[in-house]
Amino acid sequence: xxxxxxxxxxxxxxxxxxxxxxxxxxxxxxxxxxxxxxxxxxxxxxxxxxxxxxxxxxxxxxxxxxxxxxxxxxxxxxxxxxxxxxxxxxxxxxxxxxxxxxxxxxxxxxxxxxxxxxxxxxxxxxxxxxxxxxxxxxxxxxxxxxxxxxxxxxxxxxxxxxxxxxxxxxxxxxxxxxxxxxxxxxxxxxxxxxxxxxxxxxxxxxxxxxxxxxxxxxxxxxxxxxxxxxxxxxxxxxxxxxxxxxxxxxxxxxxxxxxxxxxxxxxxxxxxxxxxxxxxxxxxxxxxxxxxxxxxxxxxxxxxxxxxxxxxxxxxxxxxxxxxxxxx
Numbered sequence: 001x002x003x004x005x006x007x008x009x010x011x012x013x014x015x016x017x018x019x020x021x022x023x024x025x026x027x028x029x030x031x032x033x034x035x036x037x038x039x040x041x042x043x044x045x046x047x048x049x050x051x052x053x054x055x056x057x058x059x060x061x062x063x064x065x066x067x068x069x070x071x072x073x074x075x076x077x078x079x080x081x082x083x084x085x086x087x088x089x090x091x092x093x094x095x096x097x098x099x100x101x102x103x104x105x106x107x108x109x110x111x112x113x114x115x116x117x118x119x120x121x122x123x124x125x126x127x128x129x130x131x132x133x134x135x136x137x138x139x140x141x142x143x144x145x146x147x148x149x150x151x152x153x154x155x156x157x158x159x160x161x162x163x164x165x166x167x168x169x170x171x172x173x174x175x176x177x178x179x180x181x182x183x184x185x186x187x188x189x190x191x192x193x194x195x196x197x198x199x200x201x202x203x204x205x206x207x208x209x210x211x212x213x214x215x216x217x218x219x220x221x222x223x224x225x226x227x228x229x230x231x232x233x234x235x236x237x238x239x240x241x242x243x244x245x246x247x248x249x250x251x252x253x254x255x256x257x258x259x260x261x262x263x264x265x266x267x268x269x270x271x272x273x274x275x276x277x278x279x280x281x282x283x284x285x286x287x288x289x290x291x292x293x294x295x296x297x298x299x300x301x302x303x304x305x306x307x308x309x310x311x312x313x314x315x316x317x318x319x320x321x322x323x324x325x326x327x328x
Contacts, residue, residue, distance in 0.1 A: 001257045002124060003047045004082070004146075006057045006117070006139050007040030007132030007154075010092045010109060011065045012242070014280055019101045036069045037094060037282040039132040039154055042243045046250035046272075048077040050289040055124065057082035057138060059115055061091035072283075082122060089115050096242065098280060105242060128253050130154060131169070133162045143168040150256050154249045158182075166206045171256070173249045174202070176215045189218040196221075196228050212252065212266070214245060220270065224262050231266050234274040243282035248273040251292070264303070271295045 016031035036045070040058050047054035056078050060066035062085050069091065073080055092111040099105070120138035128150040131139035143151045153169035155162055158181035166172060176187055183201045188194045195213075199221050203211050213221040219232040251272040255265030275287035275295075297303055 001127045002053045002055070003044070003128045003130065003253060003257075004055045004057060004122065004124075004126045004142060005040045005044035005047070005130045005132075006120075006135050006142060007038065008092070008134045009036065009038040009041045009056075009058045009060055009069060010094045011035075011069060012037035012094045012096055012282055014096045014098050014240075014242075016098045016100055016280070020097065020099045020104070020106070033281050033284070035281040035284045036072050037243070038092075039156060039246045039249075040130075040134075041069075041073070042246035042282050042286070043130050043132075043154065043250040043253070044078050045073070045076060045283045046247050046286050047254060048079075049286050050250075050254060051077075052254065053079065055079045055082055055126075057117060057120065057122070057142075058135070059084045059086050059089070059117055061085070061089045062087040063090050065093060066091040076283075081124070082117075082120070084117060084119060086115055098240065103240070105240065128152065128257050130249060130253050131165060132156065133159065133165050136161060136164065139165065140168055150253065152249065152253055152256075154246065156245050156249075166209060169209060171210045171212065171252065172206070173212045173214065173245075173252055175245060176213065176218075179213045187213075187215060189215060192230075195230065199223070199228050210262075214248060216241065216244070220266055222262060222266060229263075231263075231270060234270060236274050236277055240280040240285065241277050242280075243285060244273045244276045246282075247276045247286055267300065268292055268296055 012035055014033040015029060017027060017029055021027040044054045044056040056073060060069055070080055092109055094107050094109040097106040117135050117138040120141050122142060126146045126149055129142045129146050130152045132154045151169045152171045153165045155172055155174040155178045158178050179198050180186055183198050185198050187198055217233055219230050221230055248269045251269035252265055255268050272287055272292045275291060276285040279285035293303055
């Protein structure tokens with residue numbers, strides 16, 4: 001299968017501290033973890049790590065960081081045919097303060113100027129397109145070109161222009177914050193009516209999409225045969241949730257192209273997302289496919305895949321909103 005991930009790339013510098021620094025004080029740490037980041041990058045990286053033919057379309061600067069990111073992508077089997085180098089910008093960098101005391105993270109992204117993909121006449125056949133809601137022209141072009149494939153919107157962050165993508169994608173994986181911003185309503189995990197009301201409001205407005213709403217540390221809302229369901233999250237303390245949503249989206253793309261049903265696909269995505277939280281660093285924490293499959297099969301039995309799994313070269317439970325259960 002061929003996957004194309006479109007959107008922004010950033011370079012992450014994780015700064016580990018024993019507690020959050022007070023304003024006006026000086027802090028010293030020797031714990032820095034650096035890696036490539038950005039939603040589109042994490043999705044492409046995950047699928048490549050799972051031995052799929054994974055392409056990235058985005059922009060990096062002509063600088064040391066950009067060159068390092070390109071090399072890292074290529075070393076990890078991500079195909080960079082559509083990765084552009086902009087000679088007028090610096091590669092965006094995110095400085096992430098990781099408070100080890102309570103595992104909170106504060107992110108500041110340095111982006112000196114606005115820039116977009118200029119060349120997006122994709123010349124390869126693609127089975128699945130995943131866009132992160134930032135590169136409108138390139139994303140809509142790809143959605144329209146590959147209408148016979150699976151098109152996914154990774155709607156993680158509320159932002160201007162995001163809703164325009166809802167008109168084109170067949171599947172939308174929206175975060176809780178995006179769903180709440182769209183509807184002006186709050187999701188209460190202990191009140192199933194709030195979950196179904198928000199889901200219905202968005203689905204009624206965009207009836208042509210298959211909607212999935214993720215609720216960090218709580219679960220996932222989705223629909224099968226006109227029944228709204230909730231898949232409970234896997235309870236885990238974790239050390240870093242950066243990239244968890246994006247790995248979830250990549251897993252959804254993987255499951256759909258393998259022709260798993262939605263229940264199985266979201267179980268796999270929930271397991272993969274949970275595993276990423278056990279290690280710091282967005283692309284450093286992506287689990288092996290074999291790990292995800294092993295946990296799935298230990299809980300739910302043999303995974304019957306219509307297509308052959310390719311994991312040899314690798315470098316929960318669901319219920320209705322009225323009866324949400326936590327996976328054992």
